[in-house]
Amino acid sequence: MTFKTLREDIDSVIARDPAARSRLEVVMCYPGFQAILLHRLAHSAWNRGWRLTGRWLSQLGRLFTGIEIHPGATIGRRVFIDHGMGVVIGETAIVGDDVTLYQGVTLGGTKLHKGKRHPTLERGVIVGSGAQILGPFTVGQEARIGANAVVLAEVPAGVTMTGIPAKPALTRDKSRAAEFQAYGTPTDGLPDPVARAIEALQAEVAQLRGRVVELESSQQPVDARSTLRITGT
Ligand SMILES: CC(C)(COP(=O)(O)OP(=O)(O)OC[C@H]1O[C@@H](n2cnc3c(N)ncnc32)[C@H](O)[C@@H]1OP(=O)(O)O)[C@@H](O)C(=O)NCCC(=O)NCCS
Structure with missing residues (x-):
């Protein structure tokens, strides 16, 4: 020492x-x-x-x-x-x-x-x-x-x-x-809490957009299935 x-x-x-x-x-x-x-x-x-x-x-x-x-x-x-x-x-x-x-x-x-x-x-x-x-x-x-x-x-x-x-x-x-x-706890380099809140909102909007696209693309097969069921009975 x-x-x-x-x-x-x-x-x-x-x-x-x-x-x-x-x-x-x-x-x-x-x-x-x-x-x-x-x-x-x-x-x-x-x-x-x-x-x-x-x-x-x-x-x-x-x-x-x-x-x-x-x-x-x-x-x-x-x-x-x-x-x-x-x-x-x-x-x-x-x-x-x-x-x-x-x-x-x-x-x-x-x-x-x-x-x-x-x-x-x-x-x-x-x-x-x-x-x-x-x-x-x-x-x-x-x-x-x-x-x-x-x-x-x-x-x-x-x-x-x-x-x-x-x-x-x-x-x-x-x-x-x-x-x-x-x-x-890493900071993200953003200057203030408002900027952090905006970044969180942007992330949420992007996530919601993705969810809407996902739902839209799954809409067609669901309809087709229900049509088949209706015509089958
Ligand atoms: C682990 C650590 C370094 C992460 O900090 P960070 O990178 O800012 O991470 P976040 O706070 O954004 O958390 C990220 C995710 O980990 C989770 N998390 C954070 N710390 C956690 C912990 N100790 N145990 C379990 N989960 C934890 C959060 O809930 C979050 O989960 P989510 O994505 O599902 O919401 C920090 O939380 C930590 O524990 N630091 C040690 C602090 C300490 O011991 N202080 C003593 C002072 S006396």
């Missing part, structure tokens, strides 16, 4: 939380930052073979922040755990650079064997509050996991997953993927 890494960790909180006003505030008041700081110490002890020290530091982090990160877990740069309480990150989890996790997230396993059993989150993934990602698969770059989703299989890059078990919710616009969106 270097001073540069710490500074990046602090700045990533300021960049992603509009409520954060200074570096001092982040150091003193952000449990996500404090948990990652303690994790970096615990991980370094773990890798030196000081396993008990690693576990103890990890438990200290849990006691103070409510965030449990196993010292064996690999946490990338500029990872931001917002609010944090109830987050659990398992021993073989890998969390890539610029990942954001909200409170109540589990990066857990479903098997008891000793090998890789926790997920790998690639760069820029956002995981909504209460989401559970369970198993040794990969969540691709910039993917979004909706609040309270339960993810049980690999997630392709850029996809938004919701529900239990999680399924793709919508096709994300790739041009928005590089940019962080607070709470994982």
Whole structure:
């Protein structure tokens, strides 16, 4: 752990939380930052073979922040755990650079064997509050996991997953993927709510037009069938 890494960790909180006003505030008041700081110490002890020290530091982090990160877990740069309480990150989890996790997230396993059993989150993934990602698969770059989703299989890059078990919710616009969106909710770039309402109305009109065309084309066979029935009796 270097001073540069710490500074990046602090700045990533300021960049992603509009409520954060200074570096001092982040150091003193952000449990996500404090948990990652303690994790970096615990991980370094773990890798030196000081396993008990690693576990103890990890438990200290849990006691103070409510965030449990196993010292064996690999946490990338500029990872931001917002609010944090109830987050659990398992021993073989890998969390890539610029990942954001909200409170109540589990990066857990479903098997008891000793090998890789926790997920790998690639760069820029956002995981909504209460989401559970369970198993040794990969969540691709910039993917979004909706609040309270339960993810049980690999997630392709850029996809938004919701529900239990999680399924793709919508096709994300790739041009928005590089940019962080607070709470994982992409904006559509429209300037105001009126523009959004107009866009929704246009979509509805297009849908209704399609329905009218569909009904018109199905009209003929229905009439033919009723004519046959009438003539048959
Ligand atoms: C999943 C998420 C990223 C999607 O945001 P979005 O791209 O703006 O998607 P929309 O709100 O347009 O919703 C798209 C569809 O997914 C559904 N959906 C959205 N979030 C969902 C969720 N968490 N669980 C189940 N369904 C969800 C919507 O109902 C909608 O379904 P529909 O097409 O049948 O109407 C966002 O809803 C989310 O859960 N973000 C995490 C926020 C969070 O944890 N905040 C904590 C702050 S403390």
